[in-house]
Amino acid sequence: MADTLRRLVNTSSYSALQQKLEAWYKDYHVISCDQNLNRCCELVELTSKIQGQLFAILNLTAQEGGHYAGVDTLKSRLLPWLGTCFTMATSSVSPDTSLNLIQDNVEKERKIRELSLSHESDMQKMEDQLCSTRIQLDSVKQELADAKSELDSTKNKSATTLLATEDEILHLKAELRAAYEQMDVYKRKLDMLEDYERQVRLLRDEVTFLTAEKTMLQERLVRSRSPSPLPPRRSRTSSPVRSESPTRAQLTNSSRHARLVSRFSDLYATERLEAQSLLRRYIDDLETVQRIIFIAAVESFQAAKLAYRQFKLRVRKTLSPTHVGPESLEDAVVDYIVRNLDLYDVQTSVNDVINSMNVNPRISFPPEVDFVLISSFIREMCRIAFSMQTLDPPLDLAFSSDGELYSDVKYRRSYDSEFTAPLVVYHVWPALMEGDSVIVKGEAVTRRGALWRSRSRSSSPVRSRSGSPTRTLMSSRSRSPSPGRLSTSRL
Numbered sequence: 001m002a003d004t005l006r007r008l009v010n011t012s013s014y015s016a017l018q019q020k021l022e023a024w025y026k027d028y029h030v031i032s033c034d035q036n037l038n039r040c041c042e043l044v045e046l047t048s049k050i051q052g053q054l055f056a057i058l059n060l061t062a063q064e065g066g067h068y069a070g071v072d073t074l075k076s077r078l079l080p081w082l083g084t085c086f087t088m089a090t091s092s093v094s095p096d097t098s099l100n101l102i103q104d105n106v107e108k109e110r111k112i113r114e115l116s117l118s119h120e121s122d123m124q125k126m127e128d129q130l131c132s133t134r135i136q137l138d139s140v141k142q143e144l145a146d147a148k149s150e151l152d153s154t155k156n157k158s159a160t161t162l163l164a165t166e167d168e169i170l171h172l173k174a175e176l177r178a179a180y181e182q183m184d185v186y187k188r189k190l191d192m193l194e195d196y197e198r199q200v201r202l203l204r205d206e207v208t209f210l211t212a213e214k215t216m217l218q219e220r221l222v223r224s225r226s227p228s229p230l231p232p233r234r235s236r237t238s239s240p241v242r243s244e245s246p247t248r249a250q251l252t253n254s255s256r257h258a259r260l261v262s263r264f265s266d267l268y269a270t271e272r273l274e275a276q277s278l279l280r281r282y283i284d285d286l287e288t289v290q291r292i293i294f295i296a297a298v299e300s301f302q303a304a305k306l307a308y309r310q311f312k313l314r315v316r317k318t319l320s321p322t323h324v325g326p327e328s329l330e331d332a333v334v335d336y337i338v339r340n341l342d343l344y345d346v347q348t349s350v351n352d353v354i355n356s357m358n359v360n361p362r363i364s365f366p367p368e369v370d371f372v373l374i375s376s377f378i379r380e381m382c383r384i385a386f387s388m389q390t391l392d393p394p395l396d397l398a399f400s401s402d403g404e405l406y407s408d409v410k411y412r413r414s415y416d417s418e419f420t421a422p423l424v425v426y427h428v429w430p431a432l433m434e435g436d437s438v439i440v441k442g443e444a445v446t447r448r449g450a451l452w453r454s455r456s457r458s459s460s461p462v463r464s465r466s467g468s469p470t471r472t473l474m475s476s477r478s479r480s481p482s483p484g485r486l487s488t489s490r491l
Helices: 002-012 014-029 034-066 071-086 095-225 240-242 253-279 286-319 329-339 347-356 369-387 450-458 462-477
Strands: 411-413 425-428 432-434 435-438 442-446
Touching: 002 034, 014 034, 034 095, 034 329, 253 286, 253 369, 286 329, 286 347, 286 425, 347 369, 425 435
Parallel strands: 411 442
Antiparallel strands: 425 442, 432 435
């Protein structure tokens, strides 16, 4: 009974009946007659449903009271009310039909209750599903937030990794520069080691020469003490005495000559190609590169010859007050230079060569590269040229100029030359001369129209702008003034 009463309370049937009555009252004069009758029948049906539920509650309550509880109440209230409310004059419906209608009504009410229960269960299920959906939505939102935070952390890590990679690249570049600098230091040490080895060889030669000279002096001393008659003594500066005591320069002249000629050929075969490959990294034109190397060789000889003359004047000035030896002063000066080739300031000559090349119009002005790149080639060329000046006779380079007539005696053609062309476009390597004879052939490029090209080059504004200082220097070097004409201020 309590459950049935609770459902009746929860359905709010009387409230719905009151609302329908109020709505019908408001719309009574607006709607049609059929609609008013339908509203009235709907209210009667709703009232009968409510009465049916009340009768069910009444029945359950009477059953709970037993056989005799509530009898007085039913007799005093329900039966008189039923007698007054359900009295009918005549009814065309039989008792069986009325009973069937009541049963149908009860069955409908039962179905309605079942439908309401199923509706409530469906609502509960939908609420449960809604709650589960909300929980899933919250979990998806949480996963989305976690994914976003993970993405942010990944971005931060990527940025940090990128910065670390850039730092590593900078560190590796710094290590690479340090390695290059260390390699340059090792190269300089290697050059110094080669200089030391050269000095050791020179010292060994000097020891050998001194030993031979000591032996000769001992033999001369023994012969001078012998009782045999001797020819009258001649002056120390006479040629026979000098022939008896040759200097080191005279003794080693032929070996030094062969060694220097071989070294000059090695420069052409090895160091020249290394300098050419180094310059080709910065200059694409092969002709310009070959011109640079040729002019570097020529300028190195000019600078070494000038340095030799100055060094020779200084040595002569130093030895002249104290010279008393059997050899002439000139031989003593040359011998001193041969013994002390390491005193030659080759770096000054290298700087002079680079300064001359920087203003040389035959290459380019201003220069396309820094000629310090080939300083090792220039340094070795200056050393060889300086040593060649100590020979008797000295070795020098053949005179050359662009557009000159090709000579098979002095040059050989390069592989890209026109072998029928009579004129030289430019020189690749100079020829080595001993007096008027060619010791080592040079290399030249011959093409047709070389004279016209050389004139067009000489008429360019670049050559006219920078020609005066270089030509003056080259003319002063090419005249090769005698040592006696040099002023002491240049020393």
